[in-house]
Amino acid sequence: MNEDGKGIPIYRMNEIHNMLCDFSVSKCADISDLEKEIFLLNDRDVLFNRTNSFEWVGRTGIFYQQHDMDFIFASYLVRFVPNEEVILPEYLTAYLNTKYGIWDLKRRARQSINQTNINPEEVKETFIPLLDKSIQLKIKDYFDSAKVSLMKSNCIYTEAENLLLENLGLKNFQAACNPVNIKSLKQSFLKTGRLDAEFYQPFYEQLEQHIRNHTHGFKPLSKVCRLKDKNYTPKDNQEYDYIELSNIGNSGEITGSTRAFGKDLPSRARRKVQSNDVVISSIEGSLQSCAIVPPQYDGALCSTGFYVLSPNEINPETLLVLFKSSLMQGVLKRNCSGTILTAINKDDLLNIPVPLIDPETQTQIADHIRQSNALRQKAHSLLAQAQSAVETEIENNSINSVNCGGGGKP
Secondary structure (H helix, E strand, C coil): CECCCCCEEEECHHHEECCEECCCCCCEECCCHHHHHHHECCCCCEEEECEECCCCCCCEEECCCCCCCCCEECCCEEEECCCCCCCCHHHHHHHHCCHHHHHHHHCCCEECCCCEECCHHHHCCCEEEECCHHHHHHHHHHHHHHHHHHHHHHHHHHHHHHHHHHHHCCCCCCCCCCCCCCCCCCCCHHHHCCCCHHHHCHHHHHHHHHHHCCCCCEEEHHHHEEECCCCCCCCCCCEEEEECHHHECCCCCECCCEEEEHHHCCCCEEEECCCCCEEEECECCCCCCEEECCHHHCCCEEECCEEEEEECCCCHHHHHHHHHCHHHHHHHHHCEECCCCCEECHHHHHHCEEECCCHHHHHHHHHHHHHHHHHHHHHHHHHHHHHHHHHHHHHHCCCEEEECCCCEEC
16 A cells, blocks of 8 residues: 555545545555456445454445545455345445444454454354335435535535645645755755655655745744643543544544543543644654544543644644645655654654645635534434434334345344
């Protein structure tokens, strides 16, 4: 897998949220034609995560085709192709996300020290209660309406991105592709402390120079945000919402959390966040994982793999779109360092140049992001109704069942 756009966009566990596969992915895989034939996704395929931590194993979402683009899926996921004469993909997805479906899958999970696995052959033996086709079609209607709301949400988010790019003069920006740069020792290591060739690529230098030449000026990040890096020790018998990288959606939203007592949280749950904070991943490969903390997560904890920023000169919505832009993603990537786990350290983060955005553009961007978030919340509400409707029907009706392998019995 790579982040350079080589090959075909690939879905991973991190890109399945709230019963849906995200509409965009952050990595590609350069694979053979034979592998593409095996892993190419079709409209309304259902993806199931068979291996990860106990919490995330069994995560299931439906894939919707878009813009005639090809997508594939990582081999640690499993693809379900339902027989629609028996069961609709939307209903299968909703059922596997109900308390009944989750329980049935979790009980089959085998846990080791760092990993949990569910054998796909055992998943085939899972019995699925068969609701009447008319009810399954109602579940499909919920999913279809949610998909429309999410597509509108994404369009409005793209408009916000375009507003920012126009303000930055990046709408048609093309950086030079020359991979060669010659630096003296004084201009390189003695100045930056960096010896890795990637850091000195002309592409990155052009990005930073573009920021420094911005019409409205620039400041180091430390001047436009306050970094909240003080550790918080959770109380053993108090419950907290815990946010980690896999809870961040591609449009800068927090898609969920783990609810647990302080004594049961991992040692990395040490950052306390407040409403309107912006969290950004510090780890290369996950730099796109940025989000605004909404009111419902005020007082939640997040992983130390995030930096928590409290904006002052730039509103949270603009800061989010800025950090997810190709401009700032390039600047962040350039400043990552390390060997086993490449990440951006605190001092380098605070010193990165940030372009200043005029107040009028900031207001427009904030309005777009709020509209986008409202549509996303509407979609999540529709999907929650679908899940609830399935649970209610199961509890109130005597129904038949079929297993994933194709057989069935009353």
